[in-house]
Amino acid sequence: MTTQHTTHRSIERPLEHAELPGHMLTSTAARIMAVLRISTGFVFLWAFLDKAFGLGYATPTERAWINGGSPTKGFLSSVEVGPLQSFFHAIAGTWWANTLFMVGLGAIGIALIAGVGLRVAAGSGTLMMVMMWLAELPLVRFTAGGEPTGSTNPLVDYHILYAVVMVALAAAYAGHTWGLGRLWAKLPFVQRHRWLI
Numbered sequence: 001m002t003t004q005h006t007t008h009r010s011i012e013r014p015l016e017h018a019e020l021p022g023h024m025l026t027s028t029a030a031r032i033m034a035v036l037r038i039s040t041g042f043v044f045l046w047a048f049l050d051k052a053f054g055l056g057y058a059t060p061t062e063r064a065w066i067n068g069g070s071p072t073k074g075f076l077s078s079v080e081v082g083p084l085q086s087f088f089h090a091i092a093g094t095w096w097a098n099t100l101f102m103v104g105l106g107a108i109g110i111a112l113i114a115g116v117g118l119r120v121a122a123g124s125g126t127l128m129m130v131m132m133w134l135a136e137l138p139l140v141r142f143t144a145g146g147e148p149t150g151s152t153n154p155l156v157d158y159h160i161l162y163a164v165v166m167v168a169l170a171a172a173y174a175g176h177t178w179g180l181g182r183l184w185a186k187l188p189f190v191q192r193h194r195w196l197i
Contacts, residue, residue, distance in 0.1 A: 025172065030172075030174075030176070030177040031177060031178070033168075033169060033172050033174040033177065034115075034174060034177040034178040034179060036165065036169065036174070037112050037113075037115060037118075037169045037174040037175065037179065038112070038113055038178070038179075040112055040162065040165055040166065040169070041108070041109045041110070041111070041112025041113035041114075042109065042113065043109075043162075044105050044106075044108045044109035044112065044125070045105070045106065045109025045110060045113060046109070047105050047109075048102060048105035048106040048109055051064070051065055051069075051071040051102065051105070052064060052065045052066060052071075052102060052106075053065075053066060054066075054067060054069070059071075065098065065102060070092075070093040070098055071098050071101055071102055072091070072092055072093055072094075072097045072098050072101050073092045073093030075092075075135070076088045076089065076091060076092035076093070076097070076135065077089055077092040077093065079135045079136075080143035080144050080145060080147075080149075081136070081137045081140040081142075081143055081144065081149055082134065082135075082137035082139075082140055084134055084135070084137075085144060088135050101128075104124055104125075104128050105128075107121070107124070108121045108124060108125045108128070108166075112166070112169070113179075114175070114179060114180050115174065115175025115176070115177075115178070115179015115180050115181040115184070116175055116179070116180050116181060116184040117184070117196055117197075118166075118169055118170035118173075118174065118175050118181070118197070119170045119195055119196065119197055120195065120196065121166060121170070122166040122167045122169065122170035125162065125163065125166040126163040126166060126167060129159040129160065129162050129163040130159070130163065132159050133157065133159040133160060136151075136157070136159070138151040138152075138153060138154055138155070138157050139151075139154045139155070173197075181197075184196075184197070185197055
């Protein structure tokens with residue numbers, strides 16, 4: 001009689017576990033990272049809510065997404081710099097660009113505020129920020145019409161800073177403090193798929 005042995009990862013032993021605050025970070029630093037995480041998440045979630053419902057800050061009610069407005073048309077159709085200018089004009093206002101942008105804003109905001117899926121949020125948020133950086137392309141000093149772009153730094157602007165912040169939050173397991181990160185990391189599905197941590 002032969003016995004077949006299968007190896008299974010123990011659910012009780014997660015693939016990755018962050019050190020408790022104090023080993024990697026002091027408790028104060030972990031709390032500061034939590035505040036940074038929640039604040040950054042609120043930036044994304046607020047942008048989603050304002051564009052979706054026209055709360056009257058950056059988006060008037062009549063241009064809200066739920067009222068048929070386009071969250072990408074205004075920004076992308078006004079791109080006046082760089083070699084990707086025609087690409088951004090072509091996708092401005094398309095249903096798929098609007099949907100990807102809005103789902104991205106909302107999901108990144110919720111993930112950061114909740115402290116779950118920070119790796120996915122960091123990856124997708126970085127991609128979004130790089131695309132927006134390319135649209136504004138601070139390397140370029142003059143627009144296609146010859147006007148100064150007003151760029152204050154040719155490489156690092158707020159898009160790059162947001163991307164770096166999101167990567168740092170994911171790397172520091174910032175969802176474990178004042179978030180649902182620890183509970184999320186214990187889920188069997190998440191333990192089997194490390195990229196979801």
